Amino acid sequence: MHRARFIATLSMLLLLTNCAGLQRDHVQFDRLSDCPQQTSAILVAKQSQFSALSDSHTLTCALAVLRANQDPMLRRTSLGSRLCLYLAERESNPEKREKLAAEGVDFAEAAVAEGGGSDGEVHYYLAANLGLAVREHITVAVQNLGRLEDEMKQAAALSPDIDDGGPLRLLGALYLKAPAWPNGVGDSDKALALLKKAVAKHPGHPLNHLFYAQALWDEDEEANLAQVKVEFALGKKLLAKGNWGYSKAPWQKEFDEFQQELGDAGLIPRVIE
Amino acid sequence: MRKICLIVIASVLISFVASAAPDSAVIVVCYPGGSVNVKDANEAMGSMLRVVERIGQWQENSLNSLFSTKTEDCRKQMAEQKPKFAMISLGLYLELRSEYNLVPVVQPKIKGRTSERYRVVVQKDKYKSLDELKGKSLGGTVLAEPDFVGKIVFAGKYDPADFFVLKTSNQAIRVLRALEKGELDAVILNEQQFNGLASLHLEPPVEAVFTSEEIPLIGVAANSAGTTAAERERFGKALEGMCTDAEGKKLCELFGVEAFITVDAAVFEPMVKLWGR
Numbered sequence: 001m002h003r004a005r006f007i008a009t010l011s012m013l014l015l016l017t018n019c020a021g022l023q024r025d026h027v028q029f030d031r032l033s034d035c036p037q038q039t040s041a042i043l044v045a046k047q048s049q050f051s052a053l054s055d056s057h058t059l060t061c062a063l064a065v066l067r068a069n070q071d072p073m074l075r076r077t078s079l080g081s082r083l084c085l086y087l088a089e090r091e092s093n094p095e096k097r098e099k100l101a102a103e104g105v106d107f108a109e110a111a112v113a114e115g116g117g118s119d120g121e122v123h124y125y126l127a128a129n130l131g132l133a134v135r136e137h138i139t140v141a142v143q144n145l146g147r148l149e150d151e152m153k154q155a156a157a158l159s160p161d162i163d164d165g166g167p168l169r170l171l172g173a174l175y176l177k178a179p180a181w182p183n184g185v186g187d188s189d190k191a192l193a194l195l196k197k198a199v200a201k202h203p204g205h206p207l208n209h210l211f212y213a214q215a216l217w218d219e220d221e222e223a224n225l226a227q228v229k230v231e232f233a234l235g236k237k238l239l240a241k242g243n244w245g246y247s248k249a250p251w252q253k254e255f256d257e258f259q260q261e262l263g264d265a266g267l268i269p270r271v272i273e
Numbered sequence: 274m275r276k277i278c279l280i281v282i283a284s285v286l287i288s289f290v291a292s293a294a295p296d297s298a299v300i301v302v303c304y305p306g307g308s309v310n311v312k313d314a315n316e317a318m319g320s321m322l323r324v325v326e327r328i329g330q331w332q333e334n335s336l337n338s339l340f341s342t343k344t345e346d347c348r349k350q351m352a353e354q355k356p357k358f359a360m361i362s363l364g365l366y367l368e369l370r371s372e373y374n375l376v377p378v379v380q381p382k383i384k385g386r387t388s389e390r391y392r393v394v395v396q397k398d399k400y401k402s403l404d405e406l407k408g409k410s411l412g413g414t415v416l417a418e419p420d421f422v423g424k425i426v427f428a429g430k431y432d433p434a435d436f437f438v439l440k441t442s443n444q445a446i447r448v449l450r451a452l453e454k455g456e457l458d459a460v461i462l463n464e465q466q467f468n469g470l471a472s473l474h475l476e477p478p479v480e481a482v483f484t485s486e487e488i489p490l491i492g493v494a495a496n497s498a499g500t501t502a503a504e505r506e507r508f509g510k511a512l513e514g515m516c517t518d519a520e521g522k523k524l525c526e527l528f529g530v531e532a533f534i535t536v537d538a539a540v541f542e543p544m545v546k547l548w549g550r
Contacts (some may be wrong), residue, residue, distance in 0.1 A: 138320050138524070139523045139524070142527055180445070181469060181472075181473070182445070182465055182466055182469025182472065183465075188447065189444060189450070216408070220448040
């Protein structure tokens with residue numbers, strides 16, 4: 001198969017158009033009448049307070065304000081995209097999750113259009129939402145690989161340290177899990193380098209250790225086994241002890257799946273407990 | 274299906290939720306030398322099988338895949354599962370065809386061709402022929418099947434294990450970087466890898482010092498003792514219809530496959546003879 005050309009062609013098309021195959025209608029929220037009165041100025045002032053730890057009602061109230069707001073100063077920030085990501089990550093309904101993530105992509109694209117393209121966070125949350133929006137759909141996912149890489153690279157270049165090395169972590173994970181050359185952008189060497197850097201600069205984030213462990217495992221199961229176990233254990237400990245809010249459950253699932261993979265490969269789970 | 278077809282669907286970041294029925298038929302899928310996460314691969318294969326089931330009018334989830342990138346695991350799965358159908362490499366097909374009564378069912382057609390050539394590449398002007406590479410290092414993903422390389426790619430003229438110092442890798446790009454740095458003397462590539470070289474802009478550039486004869490692409494093979502002619506025809510027809518089906522067409526495009534076509538078993542006879550030498 002000649003996937004490389006296929007991906008390259010689609011990626012070029014995607015750069016010229018919009019993200020292929022994303023949901024375009026929005027999730028409707030309940031209890032908006034309970035929301036506090038908020039202006040764009042208030043949201044700008046408190047945007048750093050929104051996080052994965054925020055309750056869903058707080059996030060939906062802020063998102064509702066953003067949906068109705070055309071203030072360029074607010075719309076060129078990553079806030080709308082970030083709120084969508086927090087809500088999408090905790091949404092169990094796949095259709096709603098994809099709609100929220102797609103809306104997050106829209107917010108980020110609008111931010112770029114408003115002049116926010118030099119903000120690494122805009123590219124970071126665009127990529128994170130895009131990945132979440134397409135991950136259940138093979139054809140759409142592959143069509144968007146080039147776009148994902150491009151956005152993550154911009155985020156890593158502009159703001160490598162946001163979200164505990166999020167751009168390094170995401171780009172590393174993309175290189176680790178995407179189809180490898182010549183079929184796609186996957187590249188184990190690049191993945192290993194990025195994730196090693198993420199762990200070194202941001203050792204407090206559990207996923208940095210998990211993905212680094214996976215990259216080491218991918219590079220050489222036998223030679224790297226001891227280090228794989230160390231990184232996995234470190235990440236697992238950080239996840240257990242930290243307050244990761246709504247992110248904890250999906251991250252725990254990632255850890256469990258890798259532990260299962262190690263077990264399937266002949267490592268008994270207790271060696272990494 | 275051509276080996277490389279499998280990696281693409283297998284390694285995309287997706288998770289298709291498709292649990293197999295308890296009595297589902299297992300299709301063993303082998304991709305020796307690949308760097309594919311087995312779980313992702315099995316999940317991704319499900320997307321293709323759901324289309325095949327629909328076109329072939331089987332019950333949904335009645336087909337299930339068992340994926341492996343390790344030759345030894347493939348042999349084990351073939352022995353344990355004794356599958357009716359398998360998507361395996363040409364090397365494994367030739368090795369196991371007698372033991373499991375394997376017959377080819379369909380071949381993929383890619384860029385108008387149902388065959389490919391393998392090449393050995395070196396740094397430009399460093400070596401002039403394969404003979405000059407005696408005792409030198411050779412890397413490549415296809416070395417996961419050294420018997421296939423020796424008997425089929427080199428048509429029995431060179432035994433890779435004796436002739437070269439083999440450096441197997443599951444990452445084509447990694448061995449090409451090693452070639453670029455001079456850490457490897459040569460790399461063996463399949464057609465798709467060779468065609469992708471231009472995108473890497475290697476410096477110094479590389480050139481082929483060996484090009485194999487045309488080698489037919491293998492697709493799906495069936496156990497002729499475990500299936501009826503009608504079952505094989507039904508499965509083959511379902512795959513043939515895949516690339517014209519609305520949903521299947523998207524997958525075919527992803528695989529880079531124009532069509533799956535019924536196999537003329539005679540195409541593989543020269544390979545069988547080479548293997549048996």
